[in-house]
Each structure stands twice: as C-alpha cells, then as structure tokens.
Amino acid sequence: MISIYAFPVVVQVNGNYLKLQAGYLFPEIARRVNTFLEVNQNVELIRLGIGDVTEPLPLACRTAMKSAIDEMGTESGFHGYGPEQGYTWLREVIAKNDFQSRGCDISPEEIFVSDGSKCDSSNILDILGEGNRIAVTDPVYPVYVDSNVMSGRTGHAGDLGRYQGLSYLPITAENNFVVDLPDQPVDLIYLCFPNNPTGAVASKSQLKCWVDYALEHKALILFDAAYEAFIQDPELPHSIYEIDGARECAIEFRSFSKNAGFTGTRCAFTVVPKVLKGNAIDGDEVDLWSLWNRRQSTKFNGVSYIVQRGAEAVYSLEGKAQTTSLVEFYMKNAAIIRNKLSAIGLDVFGGEHAPYVWIKTPNDIDSWGFFDLLLNCAHVVGTPGSGFGASGEGYFRLSAFNSRSNVESAMKRITQFS
Numbered sequence: 001m002i003s004i005y006a007f008p009v010v011v012q013v014n015g016n017y018l019k020l021q022a023g024y025l026f027p028e029i030a031r032r033v034n035t036f037l038e039v040n041q042n043v044e045l046i047r048l049g050i051g052d053v054t055e056p057l058p059l060a061c062r063t064a065m066k067s068a069i070d071e072m073g074t075e076s077g078f079h080g081y082g083p084e085q086g087y088t089w090l091r092e093v094i095a096k097n098d099f100q101s102r103g104c105d106i107s108p109e110e111i112f113v114s115d116g117s118k119c120d121s122s123n124i125l126d127i128l129g130e131g132n133r134i135a136v137t138d139p140v141y142p143v144y145v146d147s148n149v150m151s152g153r154t155g156h157a158g159d160l161g162r163y164q165g166l167s168y169l170p171i172t173a174e175n176n177f178v179v180d181l182p183d184q185p186v187d188l189i190y191l192c193f194p195n196n197p198t199g200a201v202a203s204k205s206q207l208k209c210w211v212d213y214a215l216e217h218k219a220l221i222l223f224d225a226a227y228e229a230f231i232q233d234p235e236l237p238h239s240i241y242e243i244d245g246a247r248e249c250a251i252e253f254r255s256f257s258k259n260a261g262f263t264g265t266r267c268a269f270t271v272v273p274k275v276l277k278g279n280a281i282d283g284d285e286v287d288l289w290s291l292w293n294r295r296q297s298t299k300f301n302g303v304s305y306i307v308q309r310g311a312e313a314v315y316s317l318e319g320k321a322q323t324t325s326l327v328e329f330y331m332k333n334a335a336i337i338r339n340k341l342s343a344i345g346l347d348v349f350g351g352e353h354a355p356y357v358w359i360k361t362p363n364d365i366d367s368w369g370f371f372d373l374l375l376n377c378a379h380v381v382g383t384p385g386s387g388f389g390a391s392g393e394g395y396f397r398l399s400a401f402n403s404r405s406n407v408e409s410a411m412k413r414i415t416q417f418s
Contacts, residue, residue: 199350
C-alpha cells in the first residue's frame with residue numbers, strides 16, 4: 001500500500017509577498033546600522049530615523065492605567081473580552097473632543113478603537129475589492145503600498161520601484177508639496193496630512209478639491225491623520241470631516257502613538273461613517289460600516305481595558321495639558337533641526353506642522369549615499385527619502401522624536417562635519 005505521505009508536501013506561499021522590494025525600509029536601515037556597529041562597537045549613534053517617541057507616557061495616562069489594573073484585581077472590576085469596537089466611554093470622548101468640537105458630524109458608533117492606525121490602514125483592504133484603481137502620493141508611507149502588494153492588488157515593481165496598477169502622485173519641492181488630482185479616474189486614494197515623510201500640510205481648499213473629486217468619481221479617500229496634533233496653524237484642518245461631503249467619501253485613521261506616546265502601548269481608532277457606501281460586483285450599494293464592523297468582530301478581540309482607560313485619560317484636563325506639552329517638546333526639536341540645517345545651507349522642508357524634517361540632499365548625493373555619509377561621518381541615523389518612493393530620491397527624513405540633548409548633539413555633529 002502506498003502511503004499518501006510518500007511524496008514531500010510543499011506548502012504554497014503567498015506569491016504576492018515575492019513582489020515586494022528587497023526589504024521593508026526600516027529593517028534595511030537596521031541591517032546597515034548593525035553592520036556599521038559590528039565594526040565600530042564603541043561608537044554612540046544618535047537615531048533620528050524611525051518615528052518612535054522617546055518621552056515618558058503622560059502622568060494622566062499612567063495613573064488611569066494603574067487604576068484600571070487595580071480594578072482588574074477585583075471581582076466587581078474585572079474585565080474579560082470587551083467590545084471589539086472599543087468601550088463606549090472611550091468612543092464618546094473621542095467623538096466629542098476630536099470631531100464634534102471641530103464641527104464634524106461624527107458619532108461614537110462610527111469610531112472603531114484598535115491597536116494601531118498602521119494595522120487599520122492595512123486591514124481596511126479586507127473589506128475592499130481587488131479590482132479598485134489605487135492612487136498613492138509619492139513619496140508615501142510604505143505601508144500603503146506594501147499592503148496592497150501583499151494582498152495582490154498590484155503587479156510587479158518597475159525599475160523605479162513603482163508597482164504596476166498603482167497611480168503615483170508626486171509631492172516634491174517642484175510642486176510645493178501640493179498633491180495634484182489624478183489625471184485618470186481612481187477608486188481608492190491614500191492621503192496623509194500632515195504628511196509622512198515630507199511634513200507637508202493640506203489646506204481646507206486643497207482637501208475640498210479631493211472630496212469633490214471623490215464624490216464625482218465615487219471614489220473612497222483613506223485619510224491618515226496620525227500627526228494632526230502637531231498642526232500649529234488654527235486655520236489648517238485636523239480632520240477630513242471638516243470638509244463638507246467627506247462623510248460620503250472618506251475613512252479616517254487616527255492614533256495615540258505620537259501625541260500621547262502610545263507607540264509601545266498601542267491604541268488608535270478608525271472612523272467609518274454610517275452613510276459611506278461601496279458597490280458589490282453586481283452594482284448593488286453596500287454599507288461599508290457594516291462590513292468593517294463584521295471584519296473587526298471576526299478578526300479582532302479589541303484593545304485591552306487597561307490601555308483604553310489610558311487613552312480615555314488623554315481627554316482629561318490633565319491629559320490634554322500633558323499631551324500638548326509633549327507635542328510642543330517634539331516641535332521644539334523639529335525647529336532646532338530646521339534652523340541648524342538651514343544655517344549650513346541645506347534646503348529644508350517640513351518640521352513646522354509635523355515632527356519630521358524633509359531635507360534635500362546636498363551636491364546631488366543620492367538618498368542612501370547621504371544615509372551612509374551621516375552614519376559614517378556624523379554617527380547619526382536618518383531615513384533615506386528613496387525608501388518612501390521614487391520621488392523621494394534626493395531627499396532625506398530626520399525625526400524630531402528624541403531627547404533634547406540627542407537632537408542638539410546630532411545637529412552639532414552634522415554641522416561640524418559638513
């Protein structure tokens with residue numbers, strides 16, 4: 001008798017992953033840094049690359065989480081599985097403070113609490129069809145592109161690293177970092193303002209053009225507002241929902257990672273208006289809120305009770321003051337970077353409404369060449385602009401997320417060797 005296991009079993013992989021470029025941007029940075037440190041073990045690097053915060057969690061959040069832990073130690077206060085959408089009390093304060101206070105018609109029921117906007121911006125593809133035409137800015141946060149590649153929504157990458165099936169919308173100094181509308185119809189549009197990596201912002205009139213375009217073409221805007229807390233100009237919009245008509249064409253992603261230091265604590269939320277519709281293959285309208293609700297209920301067990309109590313404290317009087325202080329601290333870092341690099345003749349952008357400074361590399365040095373130059377000569381780690389897309393070539397991103405002493409030391413090192 002021949003065993004059914006006589007032949008080796010070969011498990012198929014998801015071939016879409018094989019379309020990805022050599023490595024995700026930040027692991028490639030880590031690889032180069034580790035190689036450098038193997039040879040230069042005594043060198044103290046200053047890392048201004050990845051956008052990870054460094055300052056402690058706000059006291060209000062820590063206090064709330066400690067109280068929540070004590071609750072969990074009692075029979076009456078113990079919480080097991082919570083609602084997949086998030087606890088009502090957190091969704092209510094989010095709706096009131098982040099949206100209704102700015103005139104946005106967003107209800108608590110339209111808010112879904114999650115463990116990260118990075119996760120949500122990828123997971124949202126679960127409820128969207130594979131035949132959508134997709135537009136991304138260039139440069140762009142790599143997750144938007146890579147998640148579409150992984151899910152089979154693109155072809156292979158060309159010589160410039162651009163994938164077939166994606167429409168790339170350049171944002172550079174040449175067009176004043178203003179995103180132009182696509183020259184051909186698209187169905188999904190990724191927008192991020194304040195922008196990662198360039199630090200550019202969008203005015204209400206600019207966002208109105210995008211909302212009007214989406215309504216006309218029945219497109220969906222995926223709006224990443226993870227850095228809205230860093231906007232300094234009161235005239236600039238913090239949410240896409242400040243624009244009339246956006247409820248009918250946009251999903252918004254928010255995060256507590258940068259304003260409240262939750263990068264390691266993990267809490268965010270996504271807004272899906274109940275009036276938002278998509279189309280089934282047969283042309284029938286489908287409610288996107290219900291699809292996302294089903295997706296979350298099936299694949300997600302919710303953010304922990306303890307963390308959600310910490311996020312709720314962000315909206316207390318103490319929490320608001322402490323998160324404002326954190327934002328001001330990082331924006332002061334950004335101003336130091338801007339001023340010091342401008343003083344040595346570099347063309348510098350961003351850093352005014354976002355914690356990222358976008359630099360034109362000098363003397364036609366390519367992005368990775370400038371990375372290696374800073375690493376080897378100044379012992380400072382940044383992020384090559386080309387890692388964010390073809391239009392990022394010749395640019396470089398420095399993050400303001402670090403201690404004041406590290407930022408000042410990094411600028412001293414760069415200005416001395418330059």
